[in-house]
Amino acid sequence: MGDSNIRYADIIIDISHEALDKVFQYRVPLSLWEEVQPGSRVFVPFGRGNRETEGYVIAIRQEADYEESKIKEILRVNTEGISVESELIQVASFLKEKYGSTMIQALRTVLPVKTKMKPxxxxxxxxxxxxxxxxxxxxxxxxxxxxxxxxxxxxxxxxxxxxxxxxxxxxxxxxxxxxxxxxxxxxxxxxxxxYRNPFPELVTRKQGWPLNDEQRAIVDNFKEEYRKGERRTYLLYGITGSGKTEVYLSLIKEVLAAGRQVIVLIPEISLTYQTVRRFYERFGERIAVINSRMSKGEKSDACERIRAGEADVIIGARSALFAPTERLGLIVIDEEHDGAYKSDTSPKYHARETAIYRAKLCGASVVLGSATPSVEAYAHALNGEYQLWTLKKRAGNAILPNTQIVDLREEFKKGNRSIFSEELHKKITECLERKEQIMLFLNRRGFAGFVSCRACGQVIKCPHCDVTLTYHRNGKLRCHYCGHEEVFTKQCPICKSPHVAAFGLGTEKVEAALHQEFPAARVLRMDMDTTKRKHAHEEMLAAFAAGRADILLGTQMIVKGHDYANVTLVGILAADLSLHEQDFRSGEKTFQLLCQAAGRAGRGEKAGNVIIQTYSPEHYAIVAAARHSYENFFKEEYTYRKLMAYPPCAHMLVILIQSGDESQSIIAMLRIEKIIEQSQSGEMDPIQILNPGQASLSKLKDVYRQVLYLKHKEEERLLDLKRRLEPVLEKHPMFAGISIQFDFDPLSHY
Incomplete structure (x- = not known):
């Protein structure tokens, strides 16, 4: 252990991605102990000539990494207010502590890449x-x-x-x-x-729609609190079509009038165009967009405009949360329940918690919005941590669609082998006759699912990843994790029988069935394969909005946020596929998808119909979705979570161990399990270790994966264990060459 009377600061002099690994250590004088924290701007003697140079503190330590006599001392702290870099370094420190990663990984996540693009x-x-x-x-x-x-x-x-x-x-x-x-x-x-404008064709329309009484009450409540200096986290729970976006626009107008900036997060790139259009119409060129499909030049320009204060409303996916805003006053997270807000690379942060932390640093409010709030957010709202706002009426004169559950087991008994139930077939025919539009939702992709042998049951898997290969219509089998491709052959590699066939239901297969059953219908298929090209999402959605297609068929990306007045029928083809995932959140995910999909129908003057095709018509998630009753769903789901001690009633920490050598990964996993058990021997309320062993995806890109699930009702106990484990895992030679990642309250199964 180091001397508790001496502190050292890790300092970065050049705060750019290229220089993040160049960390210098300085001693913190006793007189500056209170002031020097992660994020502090300090002046230090630098280089051979000891010239006074400004740097940023990224960590405080009690042990020196270098010979004590060679370590110089910090001169003083820069007290000229907190820069946006200081704020983002504090956010990085929060990510490292809460979600487990190195400080360098966290800094790479939060600091915008300063790509030198010629303007x-x-x-x-x-x-x-x-x-x-x-x-x-x-x-x-x-x-x-x-x-x-x-x-x-x-x-x-x-x-x-x-x-x-x-x-x-x-x-x-x-x-x-x-x-x-x-x-x-x-x-x-x-x-x-x-500046490059990724949306040159949009025009400004300053005037918004008139607010109804529910919307007006929420906006007035926010205005009053914001003007008093009260900064809170609000959960806006509004049924689909209740006008949440119009509320966001009014709140943003209030914050902009106070001279502050706003970050608006949206979950999918596919939503960007439609969302940007609404915001651009209201705020014109004060908008900056940040998403992964933009060119480097467009991203660079967006960041420069934000820094220069020329853009006040920043719209983007999860990473836009770290936009370099000097005057942040509000963060809006639309569709807050969406899994895309959880990072799948280290640090595995959740945008909701991170937004609340960043808002506290700079005195901003947070608004979370959803028609189907996450169980965590709704529980926080019920216990008073967030303020709950509700919108129960659809905007304008629209009413909720009529929803019908079709039992596919009964269809099978009747001899119907089609993808479409009799009721859905009838409704599609009626809609096409009336020149109305239809959306068909399927939560799978590929022409069919897995390929297996009917004689011996062998499933054809990827040689590099422990997952089934997906069959595509071009006769290829493809792994959607690593991209491995091979030609489909009808002969089984194990028993040599010729009975290998594709199973499952994919968007291409549904498209083929639609052309066969409804040859006159114009069909647009929207999935990962058809939207790879830049702007492909926007072009397809614009074509559908303009009435150039009768049926929009797609995966998750079609169900979120899109608003078409002429859509009067939504068909959900395989409602319960997501119910059978290895995941305690499968009921919640299914309910959310069904509600989002159902909410696309009847958003204009015409009445809407929704047909849910399922093999589990009595499951509470499906029944509650058909009744548009979030409250009923939450009651059942929360009871189940409490009984099983799952989040938000308890917390989970996942430790993922990865190595190119399978035996090494197993030994490391067993050793970590032993360390945890020994560290809490004799404790009255120990952390529970669940099912240590192979991850369900046990091999990915030739890397073997072992996993430990830890559970405890107190978040702090798990965070404390992670803090105590990190130095051991970092320094013990047994763990050299092994990747160990932490994931706090994971949103997907490993």
């Missing part, structure tokens, strides 16, 4: 002289037959200001001539940075 420039031309003088010059040029110059000056006199490109192309005036006129003091060339 695009626009050059404008204006006159450098009085109009009368220019008019005289024009007459002289016309007299001397300086045709090109006269043509250019005549146009400029009419317009007063023009772009360089316009002069060169429209006036057919060479660039070198422009420079000459500039040198002679006849014209002025002014350049300004032109």
């Amino acid at each position: 695009k420039e626009e050059v404008f031309i204006t006159l450098s002289m009085e109009k009368d003088t220019a008019q005289q010059l024009l007459c002289e040029w016309e007299r001397k037959h300086f045709t090109a110059r006269a043509r250019f000056l005549s146009t400029l006199l009419k317009k007063e200001r023009m772009r360089k490109e316009e002069a060169v192309k429209a006036c057919n005036f060479p660039l070198k001539e422009l420079r000459k006129l500039s040198e002679q003091g006849i014209i002025k060339l002014e350049s300004r940075i032109k």
Whole structure:
């Protein structure tokens, strides 16, 4: 152990991604112990000449990594307010502590990459002289037959200001001539940075829709508290179509009026276009968008505009939470229940908890919105940690759709082998006749699911990952984890029988059935395979909105947030596929998907119908979704979680052990289990260790995976165990070359 009377600070001098590994250690003088914390800006003597240099503290330690006599001392703390970098370093420290990762991994997550992209420039031309003088010059040029110059000056006199490109192309005036006129003091060339706009076609419409009484009460409540300086976390629970976005827009307007910035998180890239359109119409060019499909130039421009204070509303997926905002006043998380808000790489943070932490640092409010709130968020709202707002009425005159459950077991008994039940077939036919639109939802992808042998039962798996290969219509089997592909053959590799066939239901198979059953219908298929190209999502959704297709068929990405007035039928083809996942949240995920899908019907003046096809018609998640009753679902689900001690009634910590050597991964897993057991021997209320062993995905990209699930009702006990384990796992030679990751309250099964 180090001396408890000495503290050391790890400091980064150049805060860029390329330099994050270059950490320098300094001693913290006793007089600065209170002030120096992760995120502090400090001045230190740097390099051979000990020149005074500014740096950022990323960690405080009691042990030195270098020879004590060579460690220099911090000079002083920079007290000129907290910079956005300081704030983000504190967020990184929170991620490291809560979710388990190295500080460098956490910093790479929160600090925007400063990609040096050459900014695009626009050059404008204006006159450098009085109009009368220019008019005289024009007459002289016309007299001397300086045709090109006269043509250019005549146009400029009419317009007063023009772009360089316009002069060169429209006036057919060479660039070198422009420079000459500039040198002679006849014209002025002014350049300004032109930011790339990923949505050039959007137009502004400042006026919003009038709010109803429910919406108005929420906005008034927020305004009153915000003006008093009260900063809270609010949960906006509003049924599908109740106008949550309009509430967000009104809250944002209030925060912008106070001179602050707003971050709006959305779960899917597929939602970006539709969401951005609504926000752009209201706030115009004060919007900046950050998502993974943007080019580096577009991302770089967005970050520069945010830093420069030219963008006040930042919209994006999970990573937009770390936008470099100096004046953050509000974070909105739409569809807060969505699994995309949990990171699947280390640190495995959840955007909801991280947003609440960042908001506390900078005095901002947080609004979480959903038609189907996560069980965790709703439980927090019921116990008073969040303030609950509810919207029970659909906006305008729309009413909730009529929902019907179809038992597929009964269809099978009747001899119906089609993908479509009799009722769904009938409703699709009626809709097509009335020229109304239909959305069909399936939570799978690929032409069919797995491929197996009917003779011996062998399932064809990926040689690199412990998962079944998926059959695609082009005759290939593909692994959706590592991309491995092989040709489909009908002969079994084990028993050599010719009875290998594809099972399951995929979007391509449904599309083929639709063309067969409804040959006149125009079908759009939207899944991972059809939306790989940039802007493919937006183009497909715009085509459907414009009525260029009758049926939109797709996976999860079609059910969230889209709003089409002419959609009167939603068909859910395999409602219970997600019920049988190895996951305690499978009921919640199924309920949410069904409600989101059902909510797409009847959002305009016309009444909507929803048909849920299922093999489990009595399951509470399916019954509650059909009745649009979140309260009934929550009651059942919370009782189950309490009984089984699952989050939010308890907490879980997963330790994932990965190694290219299978025996090494097993030995490491057993050793960690032993360390945990020994560390709490004799304790009255020990942390429970569940089912240590192979992960359900036991091999991924030739790496073997073992997993330990830990459970305890107190969050702090698990965090304390993680803190005590980390130095042992880092320094013990047994764990060298083995990857060990922590995941707190995981959202998916390992």
